[in-house]
Amino acid sequence: MTKPGSDMHGRVADKVAIVTGAGRGIGRAALDRLAAEGANVVGIDINQDDLDRAQADLDAAGLAAAMYCGDATEESHAARLVEFANERFGPVDILVNNIGTTRAGRIWEMAVDDWDYIIRTNLRSAFLCTRAVAPQMIARRSGRIVNLSSGAVTARRGRRTTPGTPPMRRPRQASKASPATWRSNYPNSTSQ
Numbered sequence: 001m002t003k004p005g006s007d008m009h010g011r012v013a014d015k016v017a018i019v020t021g022a023g024r025g026i027g028r029a030a031l032d033r034l035a036a037e038g039a040n041v042v043g044i045d046i047n048q049d050d051l052d053r054a055q056a057d058l059d060a061a062g063l064a065a066a067m068y069c070g071d072a073t074e075e076s077h078a079a080r081l082v083e084f085a086n087e088r089f090g091p092v093d094i095l096v097n098n099i100g101t102t103r104a105g106r107i108w109e110m111a112v113d114d115w116d117y118i119i120r121t122n123l124r125s126a127f128l129c130t131r132a133v134a135p136q137m138i139a140r141r142s143g144r145i146v147n148l149s150s151g152a153v154t155a156r157r158g159r160r161t162t163p164g165t166p167p168m169r170r171p172r173q174a175s176k177a178s179p180a181t182w183r184s185n186y187p188n189s190t191s192q
């Protein structure tokens with residue numbers, strides 16, 4: 001695990017941060033970075049081996065971390081994840097909705113099951129984790145929710161993205177649009 005120099009100016013020190021899809025890739029990098037910056041991190045993933053590796057690396061670095069193995073598209077796991085974070089470290093300050101997937105192929109060639117899998121993975125996980133964590137952020141009038149999206153959503157008209165991206169783009173556009181919608185439901189909240 002690399003330990004980057006701090007440029008968060010202590011803003012996440014001692015905060016409690018959940019990262020979804022923390023076993024590998026961008027989620028793992030976010031987990032490591034938040035931990036290195038002093039946050040108490042909780043990672044969720046469906047891959048136990050990857051979580052074990054993350055836990056071992058963070059333990060070896062002397063950083064505060066706890067892993068929850070489960071499917072974030074399942075209501076019970078999303079709810080239990082937040083309880084787990086509360087039990088281990090206290091109220092959640094930061095949620096990183098990182099889980100995302102796609103399937104290769106153009107939209108007119110795509111199986112409905114593949115579409116449903118993408119929507120479920122990309123949107124349902126973010127919805128359930130946000131729903132589970134939002135009440136305590138609202139009660140404390142403090143919290144940050146980060147939703148990962150795709151550069152495909154910002155592609156300008158007339159510029160082609162990779163052929164076959166529509167299956168990725170539509171769900172990610174929806175997730176990109178969601179924070180404003182969610183925030184407007186809680187006008188007194190400082191959550192982002």
Ligand SMILES: NC(=O)c1ccc[n+]([C@@H]2O[C@H](COP(=O)([O-])OP(=O)(O)OC[C@H]3O[C@@H](n4cnc5c(N)ncnc54)[C@H](O)[C@@H]3O)[C@@H](O)[C@H]2O)c1
Binds near residue numbers: 020047073125150
């Ligand atoms: N990698 C890229 O080039 C890229 C580009 C644009 C956007 N993104 C976005 O960044 C995010 C992360 O991408 P990545 O490439 O690191 O992904 P990845 O596939 O490498 O990792 C995703 C992680 O999420 C876990 N996961 C998947 N479904 C899960 C579920 N239901 N419950 C719990 N864990 C689950 C996987 O086990 C895996 O560890 C995604 O939202 C993706 O859309 C990535």
